[in-house]
Amino acid sequence: MLYRRRTIDLPHGKLNTPVFFPVRNIGKRSSDNTPSYVGSIPDLPVAMINTRAIRNRTPMWDRLLNGVTLREEMGVPEDTIVFADSGGFDFSSGEVDTTPKKTLEAQRQLDADIYGTVDVPLSREKRAAENQRRVNQSIEYALEASDQHSGEALLFASVHGYDPETVRNCIAHLEKFGDFDGYALGSMVPIRSDYKKVTKLILSARTATDKHLHVYGLGGLVYQPLLLYLGVDSFDSSAFIRGAGNRNYLIPGFGGEELQDIEQLERLPCPCPVCGTRTLDDIREDRSALVQHNLWALATELRRFQYVAESGRNIEDYLDLRFQGNEVTSRAYQTAKQQVRRLT
Amino acid sequence: MSSNFNITDQQRDYSKYGLSGNPFPYSPVPAENPEIFCGQSHVSEKISSTVSTVLSTGKSKHLVVTGKYGNGKSHTLKYTRSLLRDHDDVIVGYVAQPGEGFLDIYHEFVYDLGFSHLQNLSYEYLASITRECTDESPEGAAEMRSLIDEGDVLLPEIIPEAIRELSDITKFADFARAIVHMIYEDTNLYAWQWLTAEGIRYEQRKEMEIHSALDDDTMGVRAFTALKNMLLDLGYTAVFVFVDEFESIARLSPKYEQATLNSVRHLMDQNSSGLCLLFGCAPEVWQDVMSEYHAFSERIGQEVTLKPLTSDHLYNLIHDYLALERLSAEEETDLRPFTEESLNVILQRSQGNVRQILALCSRLLDDAVDADYDVISTEVVEEAF
Numbered sequence: 230m231l232y233r234r235r236t237i238d239l240p241h242g243k244l245n246t247p248v249f250f251p252v253r254n255i256g257k258r259s260s261d262n263t264p265s266y267v268g269s270i271p272d273l274p275v276a277m278i279n280t281r282a283i284r285n286r287t288p289m290w291d292r293l294l295n296g297v298t299l300r301e302e303m304g305v306p307e308d309t310i311v312f313a314d315s316g317g318f319d320f321s322s323g324e325v326d327t328t329p330k331k332t333l334e335a336q337r338q339l340d341a342d343i344y345g346t347v348d349v350p351l352s353r354e355k356r357a358a359e360n361q362r363r364v365n366q367s368i369e370y371a372l373e374a375s376d377q378h379s380g381e382a383l384l385f386a387s388v389h390g391y392d393p394e395t396v397r398n399c400i401a402h403l404e405k406f407g408d409f410d411g412y413a414l415g416s417m418v419p420i421r422s423d424y425k426k427v428t429k430l431i432l433s434a435r436t437a438t439d440k441h442l443h444v445y446g447l448g449g450l451v452y453q454p455l456l457l458y459l460g461v462d463s464f465d466s467s468a469f470i471r472g473a474g475n476r477n478y479l480i481p482g483f484g485g486e487e488l489q490d491i492e493q494l495e496r497l498p499c500p501c502p503v504c505g506t507r508t509l510d511d512i513r514e515d516r517s518a519l520v521q522h523n524l525w526a527l528a529t530e531l532r533r534f535q536y537v538a539e540s541g542r543n544i545e546d547y548l549d550l551r552f553q554g555n556e557v558t559s560r561a562y563q564t565a566k567q568q569v570r571r572l573t
Numbered sequence: 574m575s576s577n578f579n580i581t582d583q584q585r586d587y588s589k590y591g592l593s594g595n596p597f598p599y600s601p602v603p604a605e606n607p608e609i610f611c612g613q614s615h616v617s618e619k620i621s622s623t624v625s626t627v628l629s630t631g632k633s634k635h636l637v638v639t640g641k642y643g644n645g646k647s648h649t650l651k652y653t654r655s656l657l658r659d660h661d662d663v664i665v666g667y668v669a670q671p672g673e674g675f676l677d678i679y680h681e682f683v684y685d686l687g688f689s690h691l692q693n694l695s696y697e698y699l700a701s702i703t704r705e706c707t708d709e710s711p712e713g714a715a716e717m718r719s720l721i722d723e724g725d726v727l728l729p730e731i732i733p734e735a736i737r738e739l740s741d742i743t744k745f746a747d748f749a750r751a752i753v754h755m756i757y758e759d760t761n762l763y764a765w766q767w768l769t770a771e772g773i774r775y776e777q778r779k780e781m782e783i784h785s786a787l788d789d790d791t792m793g794v795r796a797f798t799a800l801k802n803m804l805l806d807l808g809y810t811a812v813f814v815f816v817d818e819f820e821s822i823a824r825l826s827p828k829y830e831q832a833t834l835n836s837v838r839h840l841m842d843q844n845s846s847g848l849c850l851l852f853g854c855a856p857e858v859w860q861d862v863m864s865e866y867h868a869f870s871e872r873i874g875q876e877v878t879l880k881p882l883t884s885d886h887l888y889n890l891i892h893d894y895l896a897l898e899r900l901s902a903e904e905e906t907d908l909r910p911f912t913e914e915s916l917n918v919i920l921q922r923s924q925g926n927v928r929q930i931l932a933l934c935s936r937l938l939d940d941a942v943d944a945d946y947d948v949i950s951t952e953v954v955e956e957a958f
């Protein structure tokens with residue numbers, strides 16, 4: 230079985246993995262309008278932030294330079310664990326406007342616990358030669374970051390590739406020529422509906438290293454159990470916020486439910502602190518409540534999986550059940566199962 | 574003999590006939606790598622001289638081996654192939670028959686090379702690029718593979734360069750992409766299917782950015798030439814293509830027959846170096862080709878003919894085989910337990926078909942041991958038919 234539990238020591242405390250990093254939108258718009266969850270969801274003392282977005286928001290950046298901490302700016306406790314990615318996703322269409330050194334300095338200034346290296350995500354449409362160039366560029370950036378990194382926080386190298394060889398080869402190369410605490414697999418979002426491909430790529434990364442493996446952007450309800458099964462240590466998603474914007478209500482086992490489709494129900498089928506005592510109409514009107522519930526749903530999904538594993542139940546039986554409702558994900562899981570069985 | 578099964582791992586005892594074992598092949602098809610050349614010396618000399626010229630000068634030279642059915646054309650081609658396979662600077666492909674046209678010849682040739690051989694050639698090519706543009710100097714395919722696995726060499730650094738240079742050498746960018754895709758587990762089967770001209774779906778081609786379909790003789794000639802040019806660039810001396818049962822082109826309609834011959838002619842014209850075509854062909858068909866398609870026959874020019882097996886040939890052949898297992902040197906001139914008379918019956922009944930002769934001899938020898946005969950007499954042979 231590839232699912233695993235570990236504890237990692239970080240500057241702001243110990244972190245039990247596997248763990249889900251909610252993506253905060255701080256720096257993105259006028260302010261961080263992610264409702265509070267750190268503390269109220271005890272297993273999510275974490276946040277994923279976009280270094281570039283914060284660095285480019287001048288008033289906020291000035292405050293941070295003048296002594297305000299990032300965690301104050303976000304309104305979270307000082308022991309909140311922060312993963313600062315480079316914001317590479319914003320480069321997919323534009324020019325890279327930073328250097329590994331500048332990004333590392335900003336990540337240091339943010340007092341992040343985990344730094345993700347500067348990367349240039351792949352495009353699904355772009356020509357193979359162009360994507361090869363991008364993969365190569367990200368590797369160069371990562372190695373440069375490794376040279377500049379002084380070890381105060383963990384450094385995860387961002388890795389891209391649309392085929393298993395490239396992913397394995399890049400990780401082996403970084404392992405040989407750099408010094409990283411873990412690897413973060415990117416560019417999965419554009420191919421997310423190709424479950425089979427995504428699964429293969431994740432497995433090739435998982436088998437290439439025993440170090441921490443993060444997957445960028447795939448922490449939604451459907452992917453989560455798959456990622457856990459494939460031995461991924463952490464993942465992130467902003468689906469809980471984006472979903473709430475569309476009035477999407479996440480229910481473990483069902484995916485997302487559009488709230489406008491439900492009329493007659495008074496109470497929602499979730500006992501979380503948000504939904505447990507409030508009515509459907511109440512939650513429908515309250516975007517923050519919806520976001521918080523969605524985070525609870527994701528946390529619940531993770532807790533369930535851990536419960537199944539800890540209680541000695543058969544995880545594959547659980548996942549058979551879990552995926553039986555949807556033909557596409559069920560097929561993806563069956564493929565993943567065959568591949569995992571070959572490895573274990 | 575008992576009608577019950579008697580399965581045992583006990584070896585038969587052939588010492589009664591002065592043999593340590595049965596030297597004849599059990600299988601009725603020509604051995605993939607025959608040990609004994611049962612052909613005739615004028616043939617082996619002609620083939621040797623053709624092959625040697627190609628090896629020593631690097632220039633292309635071609636030959637037709639004619640002979641009636643059963644005179645050992647396939648055996649001759651396969652024997653030559655097995656000799657050539659010992660040279661690691663040549664590539665040899667055997668085509669059992671030309672099929673419907675040149676595309677089939679091309680398909681069979683690549684297929685005979687095999688998936689892993691072609692994949693290794695892809696790694697070999699990457700190795701040459703790696704030596705050129707990195708500090709690493711991998712020697713061959715296996716070393717290249719491990720440099721990739723270990724991460725010493727970065728794929729996205731060498732792949733674009735490999736495609737660029739190979740496109741240059743082959744003047745066929747799609748071919749270059751297909752070769753490179755042989756190393757990717759997600760696409761290597763599609764790449765293989767494209768390279769063998771089996772045909773793939775448009776989406777699969779698109780995934781490898783291959784624009785053309787390899788689906789007619791012209792493309793086949795182009796792909797073959799590209800492959801040969803890549804091999805010469807890798808330092809191989811020559812590519813040998815053995816086309817057996819060439820007479821079957823006579824089955825094609827005149828239009829297709831002409832097209833096939835034209836394609837082979839184009840192939841020869843486009844490959845003045847590093848190519849050796851060796852055809853096995855029935856004499857009557859070859860005569861027609863010679864008289865009707867001058868452009869084609871002029872380019873081959875050379876022909877050598879396998880004659881029907883005579884009884885002397887047969888005695889020599891049987892003797893050569895028996896010598897493989899003879900217990901003592903004195904008996905090496907012996908045909909025991911066969912007699913000249915029984916061999917004459919065999920020759921007559923098999924119409925000189927070497928393949929049949931060998932299979933029959935193998936069976937007769939085992940039966941003789943089991944029945945404890947002193948000799949394999951003409952009666953025993955008669956019974957076997």
Ligand SMILES: [Zn+2]
Nearest residue numbers: 499501504522
């Ligand atoms: Zn809830």
